[in-house]
Amino acid sequence: MPPYTEQPGEQGVTIADRVFSRLRKAIVEGQIPAGSKISEPELATEYGISRGPLRDAMGRLEACHLVERRANVGARVVSLSQEDLLELYLLREALEGMAARLAAERMPATEIDSLRQLLKQHEQRADVKDGIAYFQKEGDLDFHYRIIKASGNARLIQFLCNELYHLMRMYRYQFGMASSRARIAFREHRHIVEAIADRDPEMAELIMRRHIRSSRVNVEMLFDAQASLTRRQGQDLGATG
């Protein structure tokens, strides 16, 4: 009875590949809590493998910033912070702005059509109530994913889609930032596509940057509201205690 059985979406020829995918999913979705310590022997026996490929997988997780290691001490799942999320938004603003610029220069007309269809799908689902969550969760990422791919810049794609993508997903899972911005974001997406279709790189970059910056500001306000709320709660506790 092998304790490790392959699951869909865990493609990869070597054990380290598969356990990497599996661990990444567990971390992103919070099954292994953020900030928690990871014991190598424990995980190894749990997955029914040896420590060798596990350490390999851990190294890759470290490379995409999902775990942090200290020599002779151990590894912890990365702990998410509000500051870090805001920093990530700045990175995305710069890089995805560039991606939009390049997409406007190079994206084939057929793919632009395909992108328009994607937005139409989003529009239909956005009418449904549950659809908003969907839109925020995966649809938005899908859209950005496509623009990045359309940039045709292998390094840009590699960095955003492999190294940062899962970290962003982790933030979405754990902070769960569904918001009233869904409709506004959707409209911004349409403007971006229009700029790309117009072959206007400057405009495409500008709108994409503003789009991401708006998301950032939105999140920032959310954090501020949260902070003032907890502060008030703290005061209440102080009064009653």
Place this chain on the structure above:
Amino acid sequence: MPPYTEQPGEQGVTIADRVFSRLRKAIVEGQIPAGSKISEPELATEYGISRGPLRDAMGRLEACHLVERRANVGARVVSLSQEDLLELYLLREALEGMAARLAAERMPATEIDSLRQLLKQHEQRADVKDGIAYFQKEGDLDFHYRIIKASGNARLIQFLCNELYHLMRMYRYQFGMASSRARIAFREHRHIVEAIADRDPEMAELIMRRHIRSSRVNVEMLFDAQASLTRRQGQDLGATG
């Protein structure tokens, strides 16, 4: 007689740390040729270590894009291409533009002074003939390094200074792009510092982006000239052969 003796600049507590630094240096400086295959047992015996920490080090080298691995096949030193270098310049344009923007917002006045002093040193050395090469080789990187650090964005710093920095150094070593642009580049550096001192983020980003784009265009022209040259040589060979 241990075949492995620590060298300066190879700090790191674990064997994997040290061999990683050492391998990285060897690859960047071309002692291990670009595109060449890496044999694990060979390197392991050469460094007097086992394959375990070597594989660990290889994994990290892969993470910063200096080697490429294929399962059950092996690892090769990354082979540099002109297209890839041009892609890298686009990344830098986006990210270092953002870094300059942030630096203009946050860089302490004392550090701005220090940066001015650095430029003064460059100015003095730029007068010397050998100085131009120095300026192009390390001085330029130093300047950009400082701006990036001054951005205060940990992710930005991490990505540019750890993951991409050594790859850029590798390109400089192997393509050796000293050029007549040294003086122009120096003047652009001064403009960037002025914009930062003026606390003008827009301007700082704009100039930095133009600065990097100019480098990119310069390299592009160099490649074109090179290509037409080899093409002509090919024709000559065809005529004489």
Place this chain on the structure above:
DNA sequence: TGGGTCCGGATTGTTAACAATATTAGGTTA
């Protein structure tokens, strides 16, 4: 009671042997 030192347990880093995979050379056949 507070601080410091030392020891034991647990965890990580490292090693060498074992298993599985891909490449290459050689032979065979159409």
Place this chain on the structure above:
DNA sequence: TAACCTAATATTGTTAACAATCCGGACCCA
């Protein structure tokens, strides 16, 4: 002669045992 199959070989992936390092608690001392 060229294409294909087969087997040998070398390389990588994996495992389990060994060594080095760090963390926590007990003990001692001021």
